[in-house]
Amino acid sequence: MIKIAYDYQVFSWAKYGGISRYIYEIATQIANTPSFEVKIFAGFYVNKYLDNCAPNLVKGWQIPLIPKSAKLVGAIDAELSKIWLHQDTPDIVHETYYSRNRIAPKRSKTVVTVYDMLHEKFGHTMKKKDRDFSVIKANSIKRADHIICISENTKKDLLELLDIEPKKISTIHLGYFLQNDLFKDDNRPIEDPYILYVGERKLEYKNFKRLIQAYATRPSLKDNFKLVCFGSRPFSTTETAMIDNFGINHSQIIYVSGEDKILANFYTHASVFVYPSLYEGFGLPLLEAMSFRCPVVCSNTSSIPEVVADAGEYFNPYEVDSISDALERVLFSTERTRELIDRGKERVKYFSWDKCAKQTQLVYKSLL
Missing domain, CATH: 3.40.50.2000 (Glycogen Phosphorylase B;)
Incomplete structure (x- = not known):
């Protein structure tokens, strides 16, 4: 023994x-x-x-x-x-x-x-x-x-x-923790289409500021999709000021937190999951998103490509336009969305x- x-x-x-x-x-x-x-x-x-x-x-x-x-x-x-x-x-x-x-x-x-x-x-x-x-x-x-x-x-x-x-x-x-077969909810958490971000925002390596800028500077994104930020703390005064400075209406960017079943529902109904981090040791939310048939748009740095492989739409996280372009390539292409969902479904079987x-x-x- x-x-x-x-x-x-x-x-x-x-x-x-x-x-x-x-x-x-x-x-x-x-x-x-x-x-x-x-x-x-x-x-x-x-x-x-x-x-x-x-x-x-x-x-x-x-x-x-x-x-x-x-x-x-x-x-x-x-x-x-x-x-x-x-x-x-x-x-x-x-x-x-x-x-x-x-x-x-x-x-x-x-x-x-x-x-x-x-x-x-x-x-x-x-x-x-x-x-x-x-x-x-x-x-x-x-x-x-x-x-x-x-x-x-x-x-x-x-x-x-x-x-x-x-x-x-x-x-x-x-x-990975959250799995599609454990949480099934056909009711949308919000009516509008949305881009989903999950986790900590305050730390610089999470790259939240560039994501906000990428969202704010593209009318195609800002006018057609909400940005939902799940988890961590409510927006700080610094974040609120940043959102204001980029001209984003506070009804367009939504903070949400809650237990696993609430997060699972947001994964299920998101138009895309975005992961702009500059560095990750692994990146569990990537697997969670793929498990819930949510297309992944993510950084091309550190361990992220190792986890996602060919099941993600990649961008350079240091370039705002690269983030915006990648989001648009998926959000406005039914074919690319379906392809990423199918690849993600296969990829999570490895873990x-x-x-x-x-x-x-x-x-x-x-x-x-």
């Missing part, structure tokens, strides 16, 4: 989110595999995905999310996990994020997943505390016995930026949590 442990980190501060969902998915799938014994040492945690785990899979106690408590809770969880792990002595400890210090017993092999090299490539656009995080991250990666990268592009960036032996790295693509979990098991076995 191979004993696998996952640490507390991502579960102590994230109620929801891509990283905690990834760990939850692989942990629960591997736990159902003969010859593996799995435990999530969560400590005091806020994460909601763990509600769905079998009681014997999680060691810890769920607590409410208390503002400004993450640092204290994390410190307590680190000590708890260290005690528990030394009592349990697992064969493999999979660190769920980048830790300052090793908490695994000496006899345990350690694995860490690298989600992107964003801080290293875009540190100049971030606050000092975010830039300093790169040092902790590098130490965590270098001391690991094995590293999982979620895309070949992330692996390439890692090898360029840190002195790591290539043989210590495996690439394992993610699965699944079952596949991700099985490849992760092979990594664990290779270390023993």
Whole structure:
């Protein structure tokens, strides 16, 4: 029996989110595999995905999310996990994020997943505390016995930026969360045709400003389609001023948030899904959009072409006209729209949590 442990980190501060969902998915799938014994040492945690785990899979106690408590809770969880792990002595400890210090017993092999090299490539656009995080991250990666990268592009960036032996790295693509067969709603969320954007907008690498400019400067887009922005926070005063400066009526650009079934409905009825990011370690919304038969219009940078392959209409995210042109090529061509939907339907078959979990098991076995 191979004993696998996952640490507390991502579960102590994230109620929801891509990283905690990834760990939850692989942990629960591997736990159902003969010859593996799995435990999530969560400590005091806020994460909601763990509600769905079998009681014997999680060691810890769920607590409410208390503002400004993450640092204290994390410190307590680190000590708890260290005690528990030394009592349990697992064969493999999979660190769920980048830790300052090793908490695994000496006899345990350690694995860490690298989600992107964003801080290293875009540190100049971030606050000092975010830039300093790169040092902790590098130490965590270098001391690991094995590293999982979620895309070949992330692996390439890692090898360029840190002195790591290539043989210590495996690439394992993610699965995806929202799937068309789980959410079916024939009722349109809004009556007008719309372009859908999903996720964070504030960070510079998300490239939201150029998307707004591309939308605003083409009457064919602005006059015929709303722009729906799903998720993150409501528009800030800075974003509102930017929208005003580009001459966009506030009825044309809509902020929406909500649970998975609401997002699923917006994917289902969108004219296109647009993804203007300058850099991504993977890009889960791309798979979600394709799963819901939504044509994808996206950047030609970083890991995005690796995920989308021939199922997207690409643009140069640094050029506003390139974004506008790509949107027009799809929005005003029934043939191209149908082609992208069909290709997306085939492309998502390549990605699944079952596949991700099985490849992760092979990594664990290779270390023993």
